[in-house]
Amino acid sequence: MKPFARSDRSVLGRWWWTIDRWTLFALAAIMGFGILLIQAATPAVAIKHGLDNFYFVERHLLMLVVAIFIIFGISLLTPRQIRLGALFGLLLFLPMLMLTPFIGTEIKGATRWIHLPGLSIQPSEFVKPLFAVTAAWLFSRQCEHKGFPALSVNIALWLLITIFLVMQPDIGMTVLTTAIWIGEFFLAGLPIITLAIFIGLGAGGLVVAYYTLPHFTSRMDRFLSHSGDTYQVDRALDAFMNGGLLGKGAGEGTVKMSIPDAHADFVFAVAGEELGFIWCLVIIGLFAFIVLRGFWRLRHEGNLFILLSTSGLLIEFGLQAIINMASTLHLMPAKGMTLPFISYGGSSLWALAIGMGMLLGLTRKRFGLHDV
Amino acid sequence: MKPWRKSKRQNNTRQPNLPGVFAAPAAQSRRLATPHDLALGVARGRLATAVALFALAFTIISGRVGFLTLFSEPGDSTSQHAQITDRTTGRVDITDRNGTVLATSLPTISLCADARKILDADEAERQLMKALPELDEKRLSNDLRNGKHCAMIKRHLTPKQYYEVNSLGIAGLEFQPDERRIYPAGNITAHVVGYTDIDNNGLAGVEKSMDSQLEEGTKPLALSIDLRLQSIMHSELSAAVDNFHALGGAGMIMDVRTGEVLAMVSLPDFDPQRPGTASDDARFNRDTLGVYEMGSTFKIFNTAMALDSGLIHVGDSFDTAHPIQVGHQFIKDYHPENRWLNVAEIFTHSSNIGAAHMAQRMGPARQRAFLGRLGLTEKAQIELPEVGAPLVPNARDWGEPTTMTVSFGHGIAVNAVQVVSAVAAIVNDGQPVHPTLLKKDSVPEANPNPVISARTSSLMRGLMRLVVTRGTAKAAEVNGYLIGGKTGTADKLSSNHKYDEHARLSSFIGAFPLNAPRYVVFALLDDPKGTTKTYGFATGGWTAAPVVSHVVSQMGPLMNMPPLDREMQAEAEKQVLRPLGPQIVDGMPIEEGSNYAAVESDSVQ
Numbered sequence: 022m023k024p025f026a027r028s029d030r031s032v033l034g035r036w037w038w039t040i041d042r043w044t045l046f047a048l049a050a051i052m053g054f055g056i057l058l059i060q061a062a063t064p065a066v067a068i069k070h071g072l073d074n075f076y077f078v079e080r081h082l083l084m085l086v087v088a089i090f091i092i093f094g095i096s097l098l099t100p101r102q103i104r105l106g107a108l109f110g111l112l113l114f115l116p117m118l119m120l121t122p123f124i125g126t127e128i129k130g131a132t133r134w135i136h137l138p139g140l141s142i143q144p145s146e147f148v149k150p151l152f153a154v155t156a157a158w159l160f161s162r163q164c165e166h167k168g169f170p171a172l173s174v175n176i177a178l179w180l181l182i183t184i185f186l187v188m189q190p191d192i193g194m195t196v197l198t199t200a201i202w203i204g205e206f207f208l209a210g211l212p213i214i215t216l217a218i219f220i221g222l223g224a225g226g227l228v229v230a231y232y233t234l235p236h237f238t239s240r241m242d243r244f245l246s247h248s249g250d251t252y253q254v255d256r257a258l259d260a261f262m263n264g265g266l267l268g269k270g271a272g273e274g275t276v277k278m279s280i281p282d283a284h285a286d287f288v289f290a291v292a293g294e295e296l297g298f299i300w301c302l303v304i305i306g307l308f309a310f311i312v313l314r315g316f317w318r319l320r321h322e323g324n325l326f327i328l329l330s331t332s333g334l335l336i337e338f339g340l341q342a343i344i345n346m347a348s349t350l351h352l353m354p355a356k357g358m359t360l361p362f363i364s365y366g367g368s369s370l371w372a373l374a375i376g377m378g379m380l381l382g383l384t385r386k387r388f389g390l391h392d393v
Numbered sequence: 394m395k396p397w398r399k400s401k402r403q404n405n406t407r408q409p410n411l412p413g414v415f416a417a418p419a420a421q422s423r424r425l426a427t428p429h430d431l432a433l434g435v436a437r438g439r440l441a442t443a444v445a446l447f448a449l450a451f452t453i454i455s456g457r458v459g460f461l462t463l464f465s466e467p468g469d470s471t472s473q474h475a476q477i478t479d480r481t482t483g484r485v486d487i488t489d490r491n492g493t494v495l496a497t498s499l500p501t502i503s504l505c506a507d508a509r510k511i512l513d514a515d516e517a518e519r520q521l522m523k524a525l526p527e528l529d530e531k532r533l534s535n536d537l538r539n540g541k542h543c544a545m546i547k548r549h550l551t552p553k554q555y556y557e558v559n560s561l562g563i564a565g566l567e568f569q570p571d572e573r574r575i576y577p578a579g580n581i582t583a584h585v586v587g588y589t590d591i592d593n594n595g596l597a598g599v600e601k602s603m604d605s606q607l608e609e610g611t612k613p614l615a616l617s618i619d620l621r622l623q624s625i626m627h628s629e630l631s632a633a634v635d636n637f638h639a640l641g642g643a644g645m646i647m648d649v650r651t652g653e654v655l656a657m658v659s660l661p662d663f664d665p666q667r668p669g670t671a672s673d674d675a676r677f678n679r680d681t682l683g684v685y686e687m688g689s690t691f692k693i694f695n696t697a698m699a700l701d702s703g704l705i706h707v708g709d710s711f712d713t714a715h716p717i718q719v720g721h722q723f724i725k726d727y728h729p730e731n732r733w734l735n736v737a738e739i740f741t742h743s744s745n746i747g748a749a750h751m752a753q754r755m756g757p758a759r760q761r762a763f764l765g766r767l768g769l770t771e772k773a774q775i776e777l778p779e780v781g782a783p784l785v786p787n788a789r790d791w792g793e794p795t796t797m798t799v800s801f802g803h804g805i806a807v808n809a810v811q812v813v814s815a816v817a818a819i820v821n822d823g824q825p826v827h828p829t830l831l832k833k834d835s836v837p838e839a840n841p842n843p844v845i846s847a848r849t850s851s852l853m854r855g856l857m858r859l860v861v862t863r864g865t866a867k868a869a870e871v872n873g874y875l876i877g878g879k880t881g882t883a884d885k886l887s888s889n890h891k892y893d894e895h896a897r898l899s900s901f902i903g904a905f906p907l908n909a910p911r912y913v914v915f916a917l918l919d920d921p922k923g924t925t926k927t928y929g930f931a932t933g934g935w936t937a938a939p940v941v942s943h944v945v946s947q948m949g950p951l952m953n954m955p956p957l958d959r960e961m962q963a964e965a966e967k968q969v970l971r972p973l974g975p976q977i978v979d980g981m982p983i984e985e986g987s988n989y990a991a992v993e994s995d996s997v998q
Binding site: 161163204207208209210258261262264265266293297298301302305308309312313316317319320322323324325328329332335336339343346347350352 | 429432433435436437439440442443444447448450451453454455457458459461462463465
């Protein structure tokens with residue numbers, strides 16, 4: 022099936038022939054699994070909240086349609102437009118992030134959400150991809166325009182974001198943004214010794230966080246000693262054990278009845294129970310495919326900004342999936358992080374759509390050397 | 394060291410080759426390397442690290458999913474918390490040996506109040522008092538107003554109460570799933586099964602001793618008790634307690650082959666649903682917690698010891714004409730024969746003097762060791778928390794005087810479980826018996842170290858039969874079941890440690906069928922009073938023996954044992970008495986029962 026002829030020089034035609042279609046298909050498959058699992062997991066949650074059975078399903082589909090338009094729209098942009106867009110986006114969301122501790126709503130001991138009329142958003146989710154691209158641009162500028170203090174601006178930007186994330190507090194997001202930033206820095210030529218120092222400082226920071234942030238302390242304690250209220254994780258593990266090789270069948274699981282976050286942070290447990298080992302492998306495989314293929318294609322990339330920003334976005338996407346799955350599987354402490362394009366959650370879904378849109382836009386086939 | 398400086402230095406060396414795992418396109422390497430190109434080279438090289446790390450992470454996650462889904466069983470890592478929430482009723486049932494439920498958990502509803510959500514406390518209080526008039530008004534008033542998250546108003550509502558309170562529609566009243574222990578057999582099994590507190594923690598009986606098994610188990614716990622036999626024993630013992638105005642009673646049935654307790658009744662008893670309303674005396678288990686001087690019953694052990702030693706034979710005679718002086722006390726027979734009696738006559742007539750002479754010849758060390766082998770000197774091992782330790786003279790004080798009084802069951806106090814287990818071993822070819830309240834699936838293999846020889850056991854069965862046909866326990870006879878046994882009547886120790894001649898314990902321990910022993914049946918009455926029908930006598934032969942007789946006649950058919958007809962009974966009887974020899978059996982006069990009932994009262998003066 023060829024929707025567009027090779028000779029089609031329209032915007033859509035060019036888009037189709039230059040976009041990374043394999044990544045696009047993998048992404049569509051992940052969204053398909055998401056729809057399936059949200060249909061299975063949310064009716065139980067909806068009933069608990071006294072809502073219509075398919076309230077969450079409808080909302081998810083609606084947000085998914087918006088997300089698809091976001092991905093498509095952004096992937097039409099040129100690398101230069103994406104770079105500028107990310108910069109302006111950051112200028113919009115960074116102040117919101119900074120305001121969150123003061124005007125946000127406290128939920129379970131952390132202030133991460135801003136409630137606007139008709140919409141609640143988590144600014145940190147949007148800051149993540151925009152920061153990944155902006156930081157990559159600053160790293161690439163380091164090498165070219167020596168007059169511009171790119172590194173100092175970059176470090177200042179990272180510190181600013183980190184400080185306001187710790188204030189919320191949101192250690193998971195801090196770790197993720199720092200990992201993106203360090204990852205790009207590493208690719209941009211950060212000496213190994215400096216990297217080691219950064220990792221040491223990061224570990225030290227986590228230790229300090231452990232002793233100063235009660236929210237973080239309790240999560241770590243529950244992971245390390247498996248004591249106290251480990252209810253969600255225990256139920257999640259039970260779900261995988263119930264699932265077996267082929268699962269109990271879509272909609273047949275019981276874990277969604279007992280895990281409050283079954284549709285959000287613990288959606289992978291629903292997959293484990295209802296779809297079983299083989300389909301879980303397929304889901305993991307789709308994430309791995311997008312990330313590893315992305316890096317693989319970069320090996321011939323001739324533009325440093327594109328290499329760094331794409332890497333940053335891949336790290337964000339891949340690491341978020343890994344952290345979510347690993348904490349559901351009790352390989353690491355529980356983190357409030359969604360499974361990309363599968364978990365229910367508006368802010369996170371659109372933020373990821375922005376990231377994925379930029380990724381697809383940046384990796385489109387380009388002919389000739391363009392100044393980006 | 395900053396990255397771009399590094400590339401600048403590389404630039405100065407004019408090094409055209411870019412480092413990295415991925416090869417750079419040839420077209421670019423031909424150009425002069427700019428700082429941008431050099432940084433790009435580093436970045437391309439380092440991409441491999443990122444790929445490796447991500448591949449590793451995804452592999453670990455896949456492995457973990459595989460391990461959990463394919464090789465783990467649910468519950469491996471589940472905490473207690475999750476398990477409890479999972480179950481509708483947590484504590485498993487207790488059943489009798491045939492699966493009849495003795496204790497079960499009923500899901501119930503409890504009512505609590507969240508004061509912060511109650512809009513009109515006055516109205517709520519008024520309506521609740523109307524629906525549940527038994528509530529304490531003062532406490533309720535406080536609970537509805539004190540702001541506590543969930544103040545318990547009433548545990549375990551009946552379905553009707555639940556309906557009524559629910560239909561009041563008061564906001565802030567919350568119903569919580571709860572669980573309540575129910576005992577269908579009620580007071581009949583009260584001492585064995587025991588009871589729990591309101592939170593289902595075992596407080597007494599099997600509920601306490603097996604608390605963790607009941608809490609964690611998945612299958613009902615089957616006891617050795619047979620509810621049919623328990624019920625028979627309960628009604629017969631109750632009738633005797635009423636008839637003889639006894640303070641209480643104890644009754645047990647044991648399977649001699651397995652040590653399983655088929656019935657265990659202690660009177661007075663109580664309603665396990667409301668243990669708080671019962672007196673201490675009613676909750677006291679006379680089978681296990683009460684230790685008593687058993688009196689003449691101990692002559693079974695004394696005679697078995699003497700015969701098993703090989704030093705005394707059943708035809709050997711002892712002088713019972715003269716009371717024995719021990720210190721400044723005398724051992725006398727209550728109704729003396731005043732002649733020499735052989736071992737069979739001493740046992741059948743229950744002569745204290747004769748028993749003391751036999752024990753004297755055996756000596757204290759042998760006696761202590763023998764009673765020890767029968768488990769009479771150590772605390773009984775049985776699955777109940779309420780077990781009394783026996784009162785046993787310590788080795789230093791166990792001289793000849795002690796040996797003589799112990800021979801007829803004085804100066805040593807044991808519980809009923811110990812006596813029943815010891816007698817079971819004596820009649821069952823000396824096979825040691827381990828009493829248990831849990832159902833056993835099979836008969837244990839023969840123990841190569843019996844407590845007495847099979848030969849001694851057969852002699853003891855003959856002697857016990859003679860007690861019923863010619864001795865003190867004629868009232869125990871049951872046609873067709875070939876029962877034998879021994880009566881015991883002991884003066885109770887009063888609170889000041891002196892014997893009270895007017896308060897006594899009367900008991901009978903029987904075994905049947907003696908030609909192939911299966912069951913030991915025990916009945917004890919605490920301070921029975923004689924009636925006109927018993928000519929004023931209240932000894933074991935008059936009071937406890939009939940209880941055992943009635944129990945055996947009813948349980949026999951239930952246990953698949955039809956009564957033997959006259960000829961078969963005569964044949965079996967011959968077989969049981971044969972080991973004693975014709976001289977012993979024929980030489981024994983058949984006395985009038987009414988006289989003999991009095992003879993067996995033992996006394997130390």
